[in-house]
Each structure stands twice: as structure tokens, then as C-alpha cells.
Amino acid sequence: MDHLLDICGLRIETRRGGGKAMLLDKVDLSVKKGQSFGIVGESGCGKSITANALMQLLPYPLRVSDGTARYQSLNGEKELLSLPAEEIRGLRGREIAMIFQEPMTSLDPIFTVEYQMFEALSFHNKRIGKREMHERALEMLRSVKIPRPEQTLRSYPHLISGGQLQRVMIAMAMLNNPRLLIADEPTTALDVTIQAQILELMNGLKAANGTSIIMITHDLGVIAETCEEVAVFYAGQVVEQAPAAELFHNTAHPYTEGLLRAVTSLDGDRADMGRSTSQSEAEAPHQNELYTIPGMVPPGGEWSSGCRFRDRCDRAAPRCAEALPALCEIAPGHLCRCFRTGEEVEAR
């Protein structure tokens, strides 16, 4: 299969109180060309730092301690994590673009949208003229369906609404036709109707340009709407990975299970993403009460031995405390890190 990005054994650690704390532990992911890949998990599971590590944007005390990320660039294979500063700059914005969570603060408040779009263009195209840049920027803004592109170009960021700004951010990211778009919670700061529009827009752009997307989110709804392949992160590890449909229909890991049950839906019932509910034994007594996973994500590096989810898991068994379960293939293309699912498969 045509792989665009292969992350292998990625480890990220930070310094804390004289010692080191692991934030991401041996993560393997691969993104295919033209695929949208979802990374989902609670806050503090290591989703965003994975994305930042790929762009070499990790803030100071954090660093990659192990692992590789092989990226098939236009000029051959590149190892992103150890790429010299000059080369990674050449990739940033041109081949790999990024969209952030907060559109309102992601543009410099003292310059117009035009200035900042020109900046993105001219840095990678040294000989481009003013008029050509203007044309490109306008065309891009039109393609993200900004109502008054000319006026938007001349505006300062604070004059534009959040939803429109996120469109501008997407337009800016797509200016150089990147091959990989990393979207770090692109819809979290937006309200639901705008969210749907933005996701639709991203789907459209992906279809039109063949851009691969890494979609980082904590919202399974976003995943359901955009992604083909999903990795569920918990405590710095991948706990389950599968094609989106498979993940939603044959959920294997108890954590994913919990995430799915914690999604609200309009009928007052738990949303189940079209999945038949089989876990009746764990059902909440009140149908209308929103399910929550008890406890919280342990902070980086303070993971318990054995299975890291065991303290919050309703299916935990004594053996879960003994060893860390491995990521096993329980069905073709479906990986899960749980002893219990392994047993269930064997029992069948």
C-alpha cells in the first residue's frame, strides 16, 4: 500500500522535577496517501504532541527520545524527526501544513489576512509576483467558500468571525497544495453548525486535491464524519486502531467503548454510531443520564504498571495489573491493546 507517513516507535519525554517523564510511549502509525487518519482520545493522551513532533514544533522541555517518522516527500524519503532545521522548514507549509484549534488567535492581529497569506506563499515560491499571489489567495478563499473574498483579504483578523477565520486558516494551509494536512482539533472552538461546515469543507478539499489528513480530535462525531482510519490514544499509547467503520461497529477496547457511550445524541439515548449495544451488563441505570468514564487520564509518566486503563476499566481482571497488554490484531486491520478482547476472540 502507498504509505505517505510511517511513524515507528515514537517516544516523547519531558523533564520533570529533575527526572524524566514519558509522555508518548512507542507509538506506531502509518498514514496512506489520500487517507484521512483520525487520532482520538482525552486531553493529555499525547495526541497533539504527536502532531507537533512531526513538524518539529515541540515546546522546549519536551523532546523526542526515540522513534522515526519516515515521510515520502516529493524529493524522496525524509525522516521528519531528525531532519535538519533548514529541510524541515522547506517541508512546513509546503508539503505538510497544520491547522490549529483556536482560529481567533492563530493569525497575527496586526496584519491583514492578505499579508499573512502572501507570507505563506512567498516563502515557498521565491519568484512569485504580487498579482499572482493575490490571484492564488483569492482563488483559495473562494474554494473554502468565503462569502466576500476580496473584502476578507483586506481585513484584519479581529474583524472576521471564528468560523470564517477557520476557513481562512484552512485556505492558508492549502495555499501550497500540501500533501499532508495536520488538523489539531480544528473544530473544537467552533459551534456545532459551523463545525459541520468546516468538516464538509475539509472532506471536499481532500477529495479534490488528494491531500492526506491527520485529524486530531476528542470528538468521535468528527471522526465518524471525516476519517477512514482511526487510532485511539490512551496514556501515551495507541489502545485501539481500526478502519472507522470497523471501530464503530466492532468496538473492542473498553476505553473506546466508554468514549462511544459518552457521546450525546438528540433522542436522549446514548448515541451508538449505528452499533448494536451488546454491553447491557454495564448499562447505566438511567437511560437519559450521560455516561462518563470514571476517573481521569493519569498524567504523563505516572502510569500504573500493567494495563494503563485498568483503574478506570469495568472489565479489569487481576492479570491486567501484571503486564502491559500488547497491541494485537483481533481482526484484519483491527488492533487492540486488551487482554480481555484477546480472550474473547480465542473463546469464539
Next chain:
Amino acid sequence: MSKQAILRRALPGAGAALPRQSESAFILVWRDPLGRAGLCGVALIALMAICAPVIARYGVAEMHPKAKLTAPGLTFFFGSDNFGRDVFSRIVYGARVSLIVGIVSVGIAAGLGYLLGILAGFFEGKCESIIMMAMDIIFAFPSILLALFIVSALGPNIINTMIAIGIVNVPVFTRTVRASVKSVKSMDYIKNAISIGLTPRGVLLRHVTPNVLAPFTVQATLALSGAILTEASMSFLGLGIQPPQPSWGSMLSDARKYMEIAPWLVIFPALFIILTILSFNVLGDSLRDVLDPKLKL
């Protein structure tokens, strides 16, 4: 806080009628009554300094031995001093000295402070520690004392005075700029700029530097008044501008002996010092209201 700023806070919805960022800071300051007063005051002093040869009726060192210590009147608007020199002319020329000293010394302080502040804020670690340590040492001295020390080491004249006042003011600028750089650095738009491929130098020059300009401008205006005041104090103590060059501070100093029989010798230079300082301070405050990003809606 200006009326404008209060209005903007109270009526965020009435955006159309209220100032926008696209309007220049100058227009916004002009709309603020206090700011307008400050601007007028500063303009007046500047005009006086520029047109000194036209306005002044006598030379600064021109003595009228027959008219010593005359009270203010038609011949000598602000009276004459113990050598029979026209106080009005000396004050007019003194505005030149005050403004030049103020502008040049703030220029030195702001230039050095901006550079050091950006270096300290952008390149954290050892570089920052060293710079800030040096600034703390300068800060620890009372500013007049340090300025006097520098001038007595270099010799008293106008250029050394400016250098001394400049050096004394560097730490304030360094601190202001460093703090702004640090807060700007953590903004999402800096991360975005890096993620579109800008070099660290590009980020520094194109995004960090312009974004710290607002607090810097305010600081510069306020420091201007401080510098003028320091010059007056130093001249008063005899280590600033040397005679016969007129300076408001040295005029005050010379007038001490005659204060009881010729109060105008004290009143007028003091009045001009107060007016100048007040104008600059009011202008600085108004500028801060206009440029403060926290008040922008």
C-alpha cells in the same frame, strides 16, 4: 483611562461608531480630549524649540547690565536675571535643549533596550540571564546618582548628559520589551508562522518585533518626560548642561539665590518643566489606552 476606552468597554456592541484598528493611533489619540491636550502641549513645545530664533527676542547670552533682575513686563516678557539676560529667550532656547536631550537619550535607551529586550526574550537561557542580570544591576542604582556618576566620569557636557540619561533608562525598556516578547512568543500565531515555514529570523522580524511595538511606544513617550526631568535635575545639580547654554534645570539652579527678590526666575522655568512633563505623560497615557490590545474589542 480615557473616555474612549471606557466607552469601548461599556458598549462592545456599538462597534461601528467606535474606533477600529484600521484607524491610525494618531487619530484615536486626537479623539481623546486628554490625548488632544497632551498632543497640543507637545506640539507647542516642539514648535517653540524649532522656531526659537524667531520667537526669542534676544540671544541666550546677551546681557543687559542696566536691566538686571527686572520684573516681567513688555521688554522682558518673563523678566530678566542677575546678568540682565532675557528669561523668555532663555526658556525658548531651553526648550531646544530639553527636547534634544529627551529625544536623543530616549533614543539611546530605547534602541539599546529594544535590542537587549528582544534578545533576552527570544533567546531564553544563558543569554537572557546575563542580560537581565546586567539590567538588574543598573536598576539597583538610583537613576540620578548613576547619571551623575557617568557624567562625572565622562565630563559634563550635553553629549555626555544624553549618554548618561540614555544608559540609565535602558533597563526599563529592556524589561518592557522582554516581557512583551515572551507573551507574544507563546501566541498561536507565532506557532502558525513557524508551521508555514518561516525561519526563526523571519518570525522574529516579521511577527515578534512589530507586535511588541505598542507597549514600547507608550514606554518611550513616558520615558521622554522622565529624561527631560532627569536632565533638569542634573543641570540643577550642576552636572548637566553647562553655561552659557540655557537649560531649564540650570536656570532654576542659578535662580536659587534670587528667589526672594525675583520669583519669576524660578516660576517660569519650573512652569515650563511642569507643562512639558505633563504633556508627555498625558500623551503617553492616552497612547497606552489606544494601543493597549487588552482594551481592543
